[in-house]
Amino acid sequence: xxxxxxxxxxxxxxxxxIDGTDFLSGTLPxxxxxxDSAASVTSIPxxxxxxxxxxxxxxxxxxxxIWYNSSTNALKFQGFLSDAFSSGGNLNTALGSLGSSGxxxxxxxxxxxxxxxxxxxxxxxxxxxxSNPTGLxxxxxxxxxxxxxxxxxxxxxxxxxxxxxxxGVSVEDWxxxxxxxxxxxxxxxxxxxxxxxxxxxxxGGSGAPLSDRLDETEEYxxxxxxxxxxxxxxxxxxxxxxxxxxxxxxxxxxxxxxETNATEEYDGSSWTTxxxxxxxxxxxxxxxxxTSSIAFGGTDGTIYLATTEEYxxxxxxxxxxxxxxxxxxxGSAGTSSAAAAFGGTDGSLTNSTEEYNEAGAGAKxxxxx
Amino acid sequence: MAHxxxxxxxxxxxxxxxxxxxNFYRSGHAGNVWVIENNTHGQAWVTRKGAxxxxxxxxxxxxxxxxxxxxxxxxxxxxxxxxxxEKITRLGEKPVKYALPNAG
Numbered sequence: 001x002x003x004x005x006x007x008x009x010x011x012x013x014x015x016x017x018i019d020g021t022d023f024l025s026g027t028l029p030x031x032x033x034x035x036d037s038a039a040s041v042t043s044i045p046x047x048x049x050x051x052x053x054x055x056x057x058x059x060x061x062x063x064x065x066i067w068y069n070s071s072t073n074a075l076k077f078q079g080f081l082s083d084a085f086s087s088g089g090n091l092n093t094a095l096g097s098l099g100s101s102g103x104x105x106x107x108x109x110x111x112x113x114x115x116x117x118x119x120x121x122x123x124x125x126x127x128x129x130x131s132n133p134t135g136l137x138x139x140x141x142x143x144x145x146x147x148x149x150x151x152x153x154x155x156x157x158x159x160x161x162x163x164x165x166x167x168g169v170s171v172e173d174w175x176x177x178x179x180x181x182x183x184x185x186x187x188x189x190x191x192x193x194x195x196x197x198x199x200x201x202x203x204g205g206s207g208a209p210l211s212d213r214l215d216e217t218e219e220y221x222x223x224x225x226x227x228x229x230x231x232x233x234x235x236x237x238x239x240x241x242x243x244x245x246x247x248x249x250x251x252x253x254x255x256x257x258x259e260t261n262a263t264e265e266y267d268g269s270s271w272t273t274x275x276x277x278x279x280x281x282x283x284x285x286x287x288x289x290x291t292s293s294i295a296f297g298g299t300d301g302t303i304y305l306a307t308t309e310e311y312x313x314x315x316x317x318x319x320x321x322x323x324x325x326x327x328x329x330x331g332s333a334g335t336s337s338a339a340a341a342f343g344g345t346d347g348s349l350t351n352s353t354e355e356y357n358e359a360g361a362g363a364k365x366x367x368x369x
Numbered sequence: 370m371a372h373x374x375x376x377x378x379x380x381x382x383x384x385x386x387x388x389x390x391x392n393f394y395r396s397g398h399a400g401n402v403w404v405i406e407n408n409t410h411g412q413a414w415v416t417r418k419g420a421x422x423x424x425x426x427x428x429x430x431x432x433x434x435x436x437x438x439x440x441x442x443x444x445x446x447x448x449x450x451x452x453x454x455e456k457i458t459r460l461g462e463k464p465v466k467y468a469l470p471n472a473g
Contacts, residue, residue: 010446030377070401077466080393081387081391084387084388084390084471085385085387085390086383086385086386086387086389086390087379087380087381087383087384087385088381088382089381089382090379090380090381096461097461113460113461115442115446115460115461127381127382128381128382142458147418158459160448160459184433186391189458206458211454227457245421303467306396321390322390324385324390324395324396325396325398326396329461345461345464346397346398346399346438347399347432347436347464347465347466348399348435348436348438350408352379352381352397353381354385357387359387
């Protein structure tokens, strides 16, 4: 043991680093370490040789690196950051219960309450929303969308009109600049939708103002709608993510006026039960695929929610990211790692956009707060 | 958690960064009212954004005023022959006033 303790002492170099070329490996029993073992250690290296001082953050620090940034007088380290929302560009028009599709950096917002039935269509580039010169052919709210910024379909919605508001019946296809009337489907609003312009899924909703809840599912191939499997829990004001053959629905509003935490998964023909949301909620936003989705905002029937939950294909768990502005009925776009929430209501209609990003490694600052 | 109450216009991209979200509690409300955690990061954000500090009572009054306007608009917007359920579907639920987070 004497030789190995000698090696250990000799491997603490004058520069404050440890020479690992012939360093001990494995576990050294404490009984083998005596007071004499450290006899060859003549000095302890300065901490300044372990924590480097740099004028700026190093460009590519390794996980666990520690440094002192002399420019900002901050002691920092490379660790895992938490997921977070940050502000995005504001919609040109404050909209609630709007339709949406696309990604965080190429999103599409259309329709909604402004507070009337809006035809507005806006395009997002990750920084700025631009109003499209032309809008939906039928102004409506509580509608859904599926697809991308350049190829989407809008379906369902509530269009009102005169003394007897009626549910919107139109389906409209978007080619990147213009909406054209598509193939109508069963009258409904408050339905959930996902997929693409040529392989979309619509499920649930209401056929008449707050007096029923639908469990029907319809599949769109870009030109015609066909019936799919029925939901296990009929509901409205809920969210769907994923695709026509691997869809996910969560939350919603049940007949009788209560929120639900129910989650269901679709395989292209039938729905099966998934893990329940941690909180029953409706009018929520969400993004992702069947095996990886996030749900944010909404209401539990009492307050507007800022919270986020994430689904892993089996169960939901709380995410630390919270919206700055708690809201219900936002538009949403993107994936479970890069999403956007825009519009909605926080007591009044909002035009704010918030971007969710799943964080990886990044520089963190030691703080005493 | 102690809070700061302030008014600041949401200027869009960059108004609240991901680091801001990690470093301090923040919640936005009607009337450009913001409730910010009173720590060094939150204080720095208030300064950086040129936000106007308010007391809790002042901030609550601003939010209440905006929501009251929304309530008045909602109540005045009626269509002959429309049921209560149809109105809620058309306009959404009637806005409700709520209390801002209290510093405690």
